[in-house]
Amino acid sequence: MSKLLLAAACALIDADGRVLLAQRPEGKPMGGLWEFPGGKIADGETPEAALARELREELDVDVTPACLSPIAFASHDSGEFHLLMPLFVCRKWSGRPKPLEAAALAWVRPGELMSYDMPPADRPLAAQLRDLL
Numbered sequence: 565m566s567k568l569l570l571a572a573a574c575a576l577i578d579a580d581g582r583v584l585l586a587q588r589p590e591g592k593p594m595g596g597l598w599e600f601p602g603g604k605i606a607d608g609e610t611p612e613a614a615l616a617r618e619l620r621e622e623l624d625v626d627v628t629p630a631c632l633s634p635i636a637f638a639s640h641d642s643g644e645f646h647l648l649m650p651l652f653v654c655r656k657w658s659g660r661p662k663p664l665e666a667a668a669l670a671w672v673r674p675g676e677l678m679s680y681d682m683p684p685a686d687r688p689l690a691a692q693l694r695d696l697l
């Protein structure tokens with residue numbers, strides 16, 4: 565098996581039930597694809613702490629672990645590594661999300677999630693999220 569890569573991702577849901585997607589910058593692997601904000605879990609970090617750190621760095625928003633609910637996970641082999649990534653939803657945060665690292669941000673209605681070009685690991689997650697919301 566390829567090396568296990570642990571990451572964590574979060575669907576921020578606004579008051580209208582829309583989901584925040586972030587576009588990966590060109591130049592990064594999978595550049596241009598739309599993903600859930602988040603990133604790799606560092607050694608000694610919980611998934612929740614990793615998300616709180618990544619959302620602050622990427623979006624300038626603050627979340628507390630108590631507001632993160634896990635709903636699904638991706639287990640996907642890219643050939644280079646095997647990604648294991650829980651997806652959390654969060655409806656309460658502070659700050660207005662800004663694209664500090666993303667090429668762009670989009671608030672997307674659940675029914676439109678599948679029309680965004682996403683990393684292969686995310687497609688089942690997006691379908692589960694659409695069915696849940």
Ligand SMILES: Nc1nc2c([nH]c(=O)n2[C@H]2C[C@H](O)[C@@H](COP(=O)(O)OP(=O)(O)OP(=O)(O)O)O2)c(=O)[nH]1
Pocket residue numbers: 571572573598599600601602603604605647649683684685686
């Ligand atoms: N954040 C995030 N990463 C995803 C998603 N789907 C997916 O396959 N990935 C992959 C891309 C990367 O291989 C890994 C997370 O890496 P990242 O590039 O976002 O993480 P990072 O900010 O810690 O990365 P880095 O630039 O510091 O290397 O998970 C997703 O929806 N959100």
